[in-house]
Amino acid sequence: MNHHRFLTRFLVLMLLALAGLPALLFARGPDVPCTGIDCEQVALFDMPASGFWGNPQEVGIGIHMYVQNEVMFGMYYGYAPTGAPVWYLFTARLQRADDSPGLLRAEATLEEYRNGSCIGCAPAAPEQAGLPGHISLVFDQRNHGIYRIDGGEAIHIVPLHANSAVAGEFRDTMRYALPDPEGAWVLTFKAESGAGAWFERVGSISGVFGSREVRDAQGGHEPHAIDWTFASVSSGEVFPIGRLFCTTYGEGSPPSTIDLECGLELEYPSGMFPEFDGGVRFPLPYANIGDGRIVSKDPVSGIRLEAFRIGYD
Amino acid sequence: MKWIFGLLLALWLAPLWLTPVLAQGGPGYPCQGCVEDRPLFTMPSSALWYALERPGTGLSITVQDGFLVGMYYGFTPTGAPLWYLFTGPLEQPEDAPSKMRVRANLQRVENGPCLGCGYQAPDFLPSPGEATLEFDQANHATFAIDDGEPLTMLPFIAGVGYARLLPSYTDYNFPDLNGTWVAVQEVPQADGNWRYDSHIGELRSSSKLDRYANWNLLESWTPLDQYVILGLYCAFNRGIPGVDDPHSHDVPDCWLSDIVDLPDRPLGERLYFPVPYANIGASRISAVHPQTGVRLTMYRLEYD
Numbered sequence: 001m002n003h004h005r006f007l008t009r010f011l012v013l014m015l016l017a018l019a020g021l022p023a024l025l026f027a028r029g030p031d032v033p034c035t036g037i038d039c040e041q042v043a044l045f046d047m048p049a050s051g052f053w054g055n056p057q058e059v060g061i062g063i064h065m066y067v068q069n070e071v072m073f074g075m076y077y078g079y080a081p082t083g084a085p086v087w088y089l090f091t092a093r094l095q096r097a098d099d100s101p102g103l104l105r106a107e108a109t110l111e112e113y114r115n116g117s118c119i120g121c122a123p124a125a126p127e128q129a130g131l132p133g134h135i136s137l138v139f140d141q142r143n144h145g146i147y148r149i150d151g152g153e154a155i156h157i158v159p160l161h162a163n164s165a166v167a168g169e170f171r172d173t174m175r176y177a178l179p180d181p182e183g184a185w186v187l188t189f190k191a192e193s194g195a196g197a198w199f200e201r202v203g204s205i206s207g208v209f210g211s212r213e214v215r216d217a218q219g220g221h222e223p224h225a226i227d228w229t230f231a232s233v234s235s236g237e238v239f240p241i242g243r244l245f246c247t248t249y250g251e252g253s254p255p256s257t258i259d260l261e262c263g264l265e266l267e268y269p270s271g272m273f274p275e276f277d278g279g280v281r282f283p284l285p286y287a288n289i290g291d292g293r294i295v296s297k298d299p300v301s302g303i304r305l306e307a308f309r310i311g312y313d
Numbered sequence: 314m315k316w317i318f319g320l321l322l323a324l325w326l327a328p329l330w331l332t333p334v335l336a337q338g339g340p341g342y343p344c345q346g347c348v349e350d351r352p353l354f355t356m357p358s359s360a361l362w363y364a365l366e367r368p369g370t371g372l373s374i375t376v377q378d379g380f381l382v383g384m385y386y387g388f389t390p391t392g393a394p395l396w397y398l399f400t401g402p403l404e405q406p407e408d409a410p411s412k413m414r415v416r417a418n419l420q421r422v423e424n425g426p427c428l429g430c431g432y433q434a435p436d437f438l439p440s441p442g443e444a445t446l447e448f449d450q451a452n453h454a455t456f457a458i459d460d461g462e463p464l465t466m467l468p469f470i471a472g473v474g475y476a477r478l479l480p481s482y483t484d485y486n487f488p489d490l491n492g493t494w495v496a497v498q499e500v501p502q503a504d505g506n507w508r509y510d511s512h513i514g515e516l517r518s519s520s521k522l523d524r525y526a527n528w529n530l531l532e533s534w535t536p537l538d539q540y541v542i543l544g545l546y547c548a549f550n551r552g553i554p555g556v557d558d559p560h561s562h563d564v565p566d567c568w569l570s571d572i573v574d575l576p577d578r579p580l581g582e583r584l585y586f587p588v589p590y591a592n593i594g595a596s597r598i599s600a601v602h603p604q605t606g607v608r609l610t611m612y613r614l615e616y617d
Contacts, residue, residue: 028432050359050617051375052382059436060425064373064384066361068472068595068617073361076428077384077396079435083424086394087386091471110428115392116369120461126369126388133428134375149429162400163380186497186511188614199535204495206509216471233508272339275351291377308612310509311355312378 002143005019006229017254029055029156030175032144035259037283038099041274045288046070046297047094048104055228063157070094072106076135088112090135104139110179127202141287142295144176154196161307164291169226170246170260179291181228187266189273191303204273206310209244230266242266244294246286262286264296264305275301333480341486342465344411344449346566346587352405352413354592354599355610356453357381359531360468363504364456367464372446372456374468378441379403381415383446399444406447416448419458419511450591451599453485470595477544478526479547479590482564489593490516490528496543499608502576510574512542524549543571545588545598567593569600571605 037044045068054062065074076088078163088110102289110133116126139145148152165180176284186206193199209228216224227245231238246262267279275298282296294307347353350469356376363371370387385397401417405595425435443459446466448454455463475486495513502508514532521527530543547567569586586600586609 019582046615047617051377052373052384058426058432060422061432062384064361064375066359066373066469066471066617068470071471073469073471075384075386077373077386079423079425079427081427081430083427083435084393085396085421085423086428087396088428112392112394113369116388116389117367118388118390118392118395119458121365121390154431160375160382161377161381162375163377167314174359184499184507184509186495186509186612188495188513188612190493190614202493202513202515204511205512206511216528244357308495308497310499311608311610313356313359 004274016211028153029057029146030144030158031156032141032158032174032287033259034140034144034285034287036261036263036285039140039285040102042102042297042299043096043296044102044283044285045104045139047142048139048145049143049159049290051238053157055155055157056162058155062160067094071107072137074108074294076110086112088132092137094139102140106137108135108137109133110135132255141285142293143290144287158287159290161291162243167226167246168246169214170286174260174286176287178246178286178289180212181289181294181309182211183312184208185230185294185307186310187230187305187307189303189305191273191301203270205232205241205268205270207241230264230267239268241268244289245283260286262289264294264307273303275303334430340466340480340482341479342453342484342485342591343564344453344591345483345564345588346376346568347411347449348587348603350410351601351603352411352448353587353589353601354413354448355608356403356597356599356600357413357448357454358452358468358594358597361596362454362466365465365467365520370464372466375594376403381446383415383417383444385419385458386443397444398440399446409447412447412449414445416443416445418442419444448588450589451597452594453591466589470592473595475595479523479565481523483590485590487526487590487593489518490545490593490598491518493518493615494530494598494607494611494613496571496611497532498573499572499610500530500573500575501606508574508576513614515542515547529534543569545593547590569598569609569611571609573602573605575605575607 034078050066052062055169062077074090080086090108092106092108092247109131111124112129113131117124133150167178167180189203191201214226225247227243229240230242231240242265244264246261262284264282280298282298292309293313296305361376373384375382383399389395395420399417399419401415403413413574421438421441422435425541426433445457454466456466457463470488473489476490478487494516498510500508514530519527525548527546529541547565549565567588572581573584584602586602588600592599596613596617601608
C-alpha cells in the first residue's frame, strides 16, 4: 500500500467536505434522496453500516456506530459548552415501525462518564456523570440517516469513507460520495424455497467488478449512466454475469428528468437459484451502495443480496 | 433488551476488577499458531475496542482497505472525558513482520459545538503525542501513546453471546459462531493475480469441551442433501496428514480445514489453515495458509 496515496485521498476527502460548507445555508448535512424505490415502505437493508458517521459539512463531530445483530453500540464525539472534547456512550436496538417498515429507527440516551483513568495513570473505574441528552436516529438507506438531539434539528449523516475511490458523476444531486466498487467481491443470496416452505436457500458467487464505464447523455435522448461489469472466473475463463449500474435521463447530468435509478443485474446458471437463469434485477437505492457492502432485496423473487468487498474490512 | 445493554455496560466496566485476576496468572492472549514472517489475518476488526487494564478507556476503530481511522477515548488527569483522532495506513513492520501496525500522531480537536448547539468549526491543536497500535491477531492489539505502557485492546462483542472456550490456554472470549457464513478463498495465481472462490452455509457448533471445540459449515443443495466441506476446530495435535504441527503439544491449536483448487495442482486439495484464537471474531474469521499464501476469510451474513 502506498502511504502517500492513503494520505492524499484522506486529505482530498476532508477538503471536499470543507468545500461543501456553503450548502449549510440550505440544510444540515447531505440529504441523499432515496431513488428508484419507496425506501420508507420497502425494507432493503438489515442494518446501517458500521463505522464513523458524520455530516461531512461539519467536521470535528463524529458518531461511531457499531451494529451487531440489530444491537447498536455507539459513541458520540463532540464538545462540552466550554469547548473541551467530550464523548457520550449510547446503546440501542434497531427497530422498524409498522407504518414505515423500510426505515430503521433507534432511540438512545447519551451517557457521560468521568473520573476514569488518564493516560499513564493508575486504573480507575469511571463513574456515570450524567445523561446529557437523547439521540434519535432514522436510516432510510444503509449509508444515509438522520439524527436529532433531544428532538432538535435533523442532521443528515453518512459514513466516512476514508480510503475508497469515488464515482463522482452524480455527486451534485445525490450528495453522497458513491464508492467505486471496482475490485473483488463475494455476492451472497438468501431466500425461502417457496410459499410455505421451511427450507432457506443460500448461495454465493465471487468475482470482480471491472472498471467504471461512463455514458454521457446526448441531447436528452440517451441515458447518462455509469456501470461496472461483474465477472466470475472459473477454470481460468472469465465469465461476465452481471452489472451494477446507475442511470438517469436528461440534458446532461444533472439536472435529470427522472430520478436516478441504480441496480444490480445478474444472469447466470445457478442450481440453487433458478431465478438467475432468466435474470434478476436488484433495486439499489443510491446509498445502499457502500464501500465494503452492497445490500438489497429483489421484490419479485424475494431473494436477499448481501455483497462483501473481499479483504476490505 | 435491557439485559443486553446491561451486559455491555458490565463488560465495559468489568476490566477493573478483572485485571488483578488476569495479572495473577491468566493465560493472556497468546498468538497461538502465528508464524514469524507474516500476519495470519487480512484486516483487524472494525469495532469499538476497550482497554483491558483501563476501564472506560478504549478505541473506536474503522478499517478500510488497509487504512485505519481511530478515535482514542479516555479521561484527563482531572477525570474529564477526552478523545483524540488518529489515522494512518496499516503496515507490516520490518521489526515485527507477523503483525500489523499503525503509527500516527494523535489529533487534538477542541472548541467545536456543544451538544445540540449550532455548528462552529473546531480548532485543531498541536498533537499531544504519537499513537502506536499493533495487532498480532484480528481481535487483539496493544496500544501505546509515545513511550507509555502498552494497553491490551479487545473488541466488544455486542450481537451474540461468547464464552472462554479454552480457559486454561487463553483468556479470549470466543463468540457464538452459529449462523450463516460465506467462506472466501483468495488464491494467488502464477501471473500475480488472484482467483476468488466461495462457498456458503450454516456454521454449527458440534462439540465444546475444555480442551476441544469444533464447528462445521453445513452446506446444502436441497433439504435432504446436506454436506460438510469446511471445518473449524480447536484441539491438541490432530495428526493432520502431511502437516507438521508447528506448535507445542501442550497447547491446543485452532485450524480451518477447507478444499482449495490450487494452480498447477490436482483439483480439490484439502488445506489446513492455522487460526490464532483471536482471529475467530463475531463477524469475521480470517486465516492464511503459510505454505501457499492462500487467504481464507469467513464473513457472517446479516450481522453487521
